[in-house]
Every structure is written in structure tokens, then in C-alpha cells.
Amino acid sequence: MPLYICFCPDESGAFEKRVAARGEHLALGQKDRAAGRTVFGRAFLDDTVAHHTDRAPPAVPEGHLSPATRGSTMIYRYATLEEAWKRLKSDPYWVQGVWDKGKVTINELAYGPSDETLKMA
Numbered sequence: 001m002p003l004y005i006c007f008c009p010d011e012s013g014a015f016e017k018r019v020a021a022r023g024e025h026l027a028l029g030q031k032d033r034a035a036g037r038t039v040f041g042r043a044f045l046d047d048t049v050a051h052h053t054d055r056a057p058p059a060v061p062e063g064h065l066s067p068a069t070r071g072s073t074m075i076y077r078y079a080t081l082e083e084a085w086k087r088l089k090s091d092p093y094w095v096q097g098v099w100d101k102g103k104v105t106i107n108e109l110a111y112g113p114s115d116e117t118l119k120m121a
Contacts, residue, residue: 024092
């Protein structure tokens with residue numbers, strides 16, 4: 001089954017919306033992971049806090065979001081691009097206006113021989 005990578009930058013100033021919707025977003029992701037639909041999902045950070053050789057990112061308590069969070073990226077496993085878009089548009093971050101809908105992209109990944117067994121923690 002094809003894999004799709006989703007790039008979902010946040011709306012400017014959406015951090016509080018992200019915090020409010022996070023529980024629902026994570027619960028849906030866990031449900032999808034259990035069903036084999038979400039292969040990977042992670043927030044991405046502003047470059048000002050990214051790991052660099054000259055500095056470490058600021059410490060953020062476990063289970064909390066960095067205020068430098070700027071979006072999400074996921075890898076989905078669906079039969080069609082339309083199904084991947086349908087899933088993305090049902091996500092609480094989409095519905096509650098966290099992601100900048102005009103900048104969200106989904107692209108099919110090139111096939112690799114391990115795609116059907118790909119599992120990422």
C-alpha cells in the first residue's frame with residue numbers, strides 16, 4: 001500500500017490552539033497507528049531551537065510542547081492520495097485551525113521493498 005508524507009506548517013500564532021487540540025490529535029494518531037495507517041508522526045521545530053553543533057535546544061519537560069513548534073509531519077499508509085487527504089482533513093489540528101491549510105502538502109513516497117513492513121516507533 002502506498003505511503004504518503006504530509007507536511008503541515010502551523011498558522012502563525014497557533015500555539016495555543018495546538019495545545020488545546022493536542023489530546024484529540026494524539027488520540028487519533030494512536031488509533032491510526034494501531035490500525036497500521038499512521039507510520040510516523042512528529043512535530044517540527046523552528047530553526048532557532050534545532051540541534052546545532054554550537055548549542056543544544058532549550059529543555060522542555062516531558063509531555064509538553066516546545067513553544068518553538070512550527071508544524072507537523074506524518075507518514076500515512078493509504079490506498080489513495082484522496083484517502084490520505086480525507087484522513088488529514090479529519091485531524092483535530094486541521095479542524096481547529098492549527099495548520100495553515102494553504103501550505104499543507106501531501107506527497108506519495110517512492111516505493112521501497114520494505115514499505116509493507118515499515119514500522120516506526
